Amino acid sequence: MTGALERAAFTEPLSPARAGVPGRRRPHALVHPVDGQVHWYGPLAWALGPGWSCYGLRTDTGPALDAGIGAMAARYTERLRHAEPRGPYTVTGWSFGAVVAFAMARLLEDAGQDVEQLVLIDPPPLPARPGSGALGVHLSRLLPGRDEEEIGAALAAVTARPAGDRADALAHVLGLTDGFTLRRLAVLVGHHHALDGWMPAGTVERLLLVQPSATAAQGPGGWLAHGRTARHAVVPGDHHTLLDGPALPVLADLYTPGAERAGDMR
Template sequence: MTEPSPDSLVTLRETGGPNPLYCVHPVSGSPYCYSGLAHGLGTDTPVHGFEAPGFDGVSEPAASIRELAERHTATLRDARPHGPYLLLGWSLGGVVAYEMARLLSAAGEEVPLLVIIDAALPRLQPLPPEDSLARYFLYDFLGVTEGRAPDVDKAVSGLGPGARPADLFAAVERERAVPEEFDAEFLLERYALFRTHVRALRHHPLGPVHEGPAILVRAAVTEDRLLEWGPYLPRLTEHTVPGDHHSMWQGPGLDAMSGIVTRALREVS
């Protein structure tokens, strides 16, 4: 039996009605990316977020999406033994939330809302080269898409193909391409968790179907082929908001997303 981890459940918005919204961390392992959404909801709903095992730098990371789903589900049911359960996840978090919804439904619990935000369907594939993955981590860490971090690109431009992640992180620290409080050692620690999550996602066979109602929120520039959730979610409603995978969490994208989630919460309440 999977043991709950009460410390991994953090409160993003404390006050509200009886049915909280539970948000699953993306690949970074941190749920605090949902803070803006939590405070932008035009409804009286408490919001909590799951922090990934290993994000504290002490506990062991989960090696698979299934393990993440089982651990977060155990934590959820420890805090709230019975539904209804309202779930939301962005990116990797959307895949984990989907699997959590399947686990809860299989246990006879009600999941009247599953919100998947710009989460690409997992596809079985190997990891990219280590230097490419480390660069992608830096973009994700800074909250930008590839090509929108010129200081990072400049800092690592002198490193040849196959450079070690430690060398990339030392270069961006030396050139001050990341905020000064994040040194190379810190980046290497965060990268280890990021890499574990990317590997888990790329080795995950998606469960066959979730019969409950679901909402897919996609960024305007995300390719449609990456978000073909229809076969897995027969009761799916889709929305598109301005921005890319990261910028959708700011300005017009966040405003539109907050409105979509607010309306969905009101409907299920």
């Protein structure tokens, strides 16, 4: 572990020689979704096998949450390069993580590094506008004992507060005092604020957009224009089953040579 950088998952922590894979493993950064956690990527890291060195990039906490997508990407890129100084890299992000992953890929390429593949797994459509409705859904998962009406009223009560004060104001309105819950709340509110209105700048060399079959009809959301070589794959399931279940082997196949045969490529 290096700072907030941790290994996402392994079949076992074997050396390349013992795993039967000659040479260096392929470095792969997996960027946290809106909750800041990386355990979601465990099944994918296992499915990719021993030829990969998978790193889960967890969220920062505290004042760093207010620094925005660009600063977040810069910190995570520095951590990745501390662990793996040279590419070619693969960078993956699911949901909110796709936004940070794109910004990381741009920074790596600007530094002269090869990004073998940027994989965006069901990212928000552009421009990113999460709104209070999406935050309400995430808060309902964080606070399963609270009903939607109570959470909606709390969000309405703090809408006019400065973004940096909103998490504390929500905690006060909802009567939250547990330290773990308060930290998770700050992460959710900070990430929603960072995402609001974000647009990607420029393009990356190789972009793969992965969407679930449940919502693929909504289209690629403007992302394909930001890859100089861009591919679009549809895999079975919905937003919350992409990293597990029937979609997982299809998703893992997309990382291998000849990936145009996997999934429904468009």
